[in-house]
Amino acid sequence: MSRRILTAAASVATLVAGLSTTDAGASPIDTSTRAVRSDAVRGVAGPTVVAVGDIACAPGDSKHPCQQARTAALAKSYSPKYVLGLGDLQYEVGSLHAFRNSYDESWGALKSITKPVPGNHEYYTGGASGYYAYFRNQQPGPPGYYAFDVGTWRIYALNSNCAKISCRRQVRWLEANMKNHRRRCSAIMLHHPRFSSGGEHGSSVVARRFWEVAHQQHADLALSGHDHDYERFRRLTPSGKPSENGILGFVSGAGGKSLYRFGNVVRGSVARDNHTSGVLALSLGRGRFGFEYRTIDGKVVDYGARSCR
Numbered sequence: 001m002s003r004r005i006l007t008a009a010a011s012v013a014t015l016v017a018g019l020s021t022t023d024a025g026a027s028p029i030d031t032s033t034r035a036v037r038s039d040a041v042r043g044v045a046g047p048t049v050v051a052v053g054d055i056a057c058a059p060g061d062s063k064h065p066c067q068q069a070r071t072a073a074l075a076k077s078y079s080p081k082y083v084l085g086l087g088d089l090q091y092e093v094g095s096l097h098a099f100r101n102s103y104d105e106s107w108g109a110l111k112s113i114t115k116p117v118p119g120n121h122e123y124y125t126g127g128a129s130g131y132y133a134y135f136r137n138q139q140p141g142p143p144g145y146y147a148f149d150v151g152t153w154r155i156y157a158l159n160s161n162c163a164k165i166s167c168r169r170q171v172r173w174l175e176a177n178m179k180n181h182r183r184r185c186s187a188i189m190l191h192h193p194r195f196s197s198g199g200e201h202g203s204s205v206v207a208r209r210f211w212e213v214a215h216q217q218h219a220d221l222a223l224s225g226h227d228h229d230y231e232r233f234r235r236l237t238p239s240g241k242p243s244e245n246g247i248l249g250f251v252s253g254a255g256g257k258s259l260y261r262f263g264n265v266v267r268g269s270v271a272r273d274n275h276t277s278g279v280l281a282l283s284l285g286r287g288r289f290g291f292e293y294r295t296i297d298g299k300v301v302d303y304g305a306r307s308c309r
Contacts, residue, residue: 040304041281041303044285045283046152046286047080047081047150047284048081048281048284049080050075050084050280051083051084051189051250051252051280051282052253052255052278053085053225054253054254054255055071055089055107056089056090056098056103057256058092059097059098061091061102064258066256067256067257068102068103068106069256071106071254071279072110075110081150082113082114082115083115086117086224086255087119087120087122087225087226088120088225088226088253089107089119090102091121092124094123094124094125095125097130106256115157116131116135116139116157117144117159118159118191119161119191120226139157143166144165145173147177151285152185152285153183153186154186155189156186156214158189160190160191160192160207167206171213174188174210175213178217184287185284185289186220186221187223188210188219188223189222190222192207192224192226193207193222194208194211194224194236194238194249195233197262197265197269197272198228198229198231198253200228200260200261202227202263203266210222211238215246218245219247220247220248221249222248222250226253227260228258228260229259230271230272231251231271231272232248232272232302233269234246235248236249236268242268244309250291252279254273254274254295260274273301276295276296280293287307288307289305289308
């Protein structure tokens with residue numbers, strides 16, 4: 001990820017909030033003046049998880065907002081079953097020293113319940129060795145992809161750094177695992193988003209191969225970071241066509257390090273926010289899920305509940 005940031009003075013929040021269980025007729029909300037109150041997560045019985053990426057500044061960084069302590073406190077307030085770490089958890093190079101002296105000082109309290117995936121910044125240290133050492137008890141090690149169950153859900157933690165590992169082999173593993181562990185509800189998590197309106201990175205072609213398998217196997221959610229903002233999409237196919245049988249994608253990359261501007265709005269985007277850092281919480285119920293995106297200033301700027309397809 002580049003180091004260009006969006007300063008607070010220049011930050012303009014753009015949001016179309018999910019005010020019901022459908023996205024039809026949703027109205028724009030100015031998140032700087034109105035807080036939406038949501039019981040979406042509490043209203044769906046099931047384990048709660050917090051999903052967020054792009055978190056901790058480098059040790060001693062004084063150039064960036066560095067809100068990782070506040071996002072960690074916000075995440076902890078949900079008493080989650082797991083934290084889903086969506087990559088770029090430690091800047092700038094993801095070394096073990098940096099993890100121990102920055103990330104650990106805030107999000108370390110949640111380390112034991114964290115299920116992480118690596119981002120591109122983790123690989124700025126050779127082989128992402130700092131990431132694998134720090135999270136040695138939270139993931140199986142290289143090549144960095146694995147699956148786990150949360151209640152009735154199955155979640156696939158993927159490594160989208162395809163220049164560093166064999167993603168062809170990973171795609172074969174994903175397809176076989178999804179076929180052998182069929183669930184009514186499932187999700188994929190990976191650093192690079194298939195779709196994003198972020199002005200820094202935008203949509204990822206690399207992620208399409210994972211979406212194609214997940215779509216064929218009826219996955220419901222795709223959770224990503226990379227762009228330092230929040231965005232929710234309506235259900236889309238891997239090619240970007242709206243479909244009731246598509247995957248509902250989230251970008252949750254406002255974990256604390258900095259914020260990015262939005263670029264051209266991608267088709268299917270229904271909620272966007274970059275006014276400050278925040279976390280995405282999801283309640284994973286039997287046959288359905290609830291979600292809300294809450295920022296560190298206490299505002300719930302997007303929420304809703306959906307049935308699994």
